[in-house]
Amino acid sequence: MTPSPRSGFLLAIGAYGLWGFLPLYIALTAPTSAVELIGWRILFSVVFGVLLLVCLRGGVAELRELVRDRRIVVTLGIAGLLVAVNWLLYVTAVTTGHTVEGALGYFLNPLVSIVLALVVERERLRPLQWAAVGLAVVALVVLAVGYGQLPLIAIGLALSFGLYGLVKKRVGPRVGVVPGLLVETSLIVPIGIGCLVVAALTTGITFGANGPLHTGLLVASGIVTALPLLLFAAAAKRLTLVEIALMQYLAPSLQFVIGVRVFHEAMPAERWVGFAIVWAALVLFTVDLALENRRRRAAPSDPPL
Known part of the structure; x- marks a missing residue:
């Protein structure tokens, strides 16, 4: 156990x-369209971020230091674009009766992160990771049969959030949570305004x-967007990677239950089979993560020079 x-x-x-x-929350905002909601979410996230930064000791100075680094700003801009796509896909999923498919996207996210590490970071996958990815592919085939097409919303959510995590990893600990969030959302304000213009002209x-x-x-x-990110950042400092990996299944599990029990979305047999295969893949992923964590702890440290 880590401290606290x-x-x-x-x-x-x-x-x-x-x-x-x-x-x-998204259901309560009806009749607001997905496009309009994303517009307000971006703009009010900036407002909330500014308020947090003012209250944060040294926050303004940290922001000034951050914006001087062009590479970090560009990286955060890419992260902002990816998270905006993720938000739009998820809000669209909920408002069009595909909450369960949205939950599937976040169940798939850890497995997509493995594939991205293989392709982008050129990491070598361990046997259990290969097995988990293989099961995920089988699950997608089963779900594609059930849906009559590939679950594109789920795939889009998993890819956009997986890429977002990869981009954020490039920035690493050099960027504070609040300044980073403020820069991300500020850079995509034009997208937010564009969403509101589209909403005004359509719905x-x-x-x-x-x-x-x-x-x-x-x-x-704005609070709905920023508060979970702040809580997550604080939790990540107190928990191990394995503990965080286990906790991340809470969100899609709740979304799945809400989709089935509250929104009464259809779950025919082939979808249950597909989700069961995904859950089996996640079990393999978690076991592999726990074994690797134990192996690293047991490995002797380098002797002092």
Whole structure:
């Protein structure tokens, strides 16, 4: 156990729990379209980020230092684009009755990260990792038969979030959570404005037109976006990689339950089979991660010079 494991688990439960209940929040914002919601989410995330930065000791100075590094700013801009795509895909999934498929995307995310490490980082996969990836491919075939097509929303969510994690890994610990989030969202403000323009020309803007409660929910989109990220960052400092890996399944599990039990989305037999294969792949992934973590702990450290 790492130091402060109890607080780490509580923080992780808070982060993944908020992400898990996100479909309910999205449903409450109806009749706001997915495109309009993403626009407000981007803009109010910037507002919330500015408020947090002002309250954070040394936050403004850290931001100034951050924006001087052009490479980091470009990297965060790419991360912002990827997370905007991820948000749009997920909100679209919930608003079009595909919450379960959205949950599938986040179940697949760890396995997609393995494949990205193989392709981009040229890492060598261990046998259990190959087995997990193979099961994921089988699951996609089974689900494609069940859906009548590939689950494109799930694949898009897994790829966009996997690539987002890869890009963020490039930045590493050099960027604080709040300044990094503020730069990411600020760089995609034009996308947010573009989303609102598209919404105005198509479905119409719902902000302020459906009562104070609905307007308040849209304003709260900034908090809904930033708060889980802050909780996750704090949890990651207190938990091991294996503990975080185990906790990450909480969010898609909650989303899956909400899709099936609350939104009453169809789950024919072939989808249950497909999800069961995905869950088996995740078990192999987790076992491999735990074994590798144990092996590294048992390995003798280098002798002092």
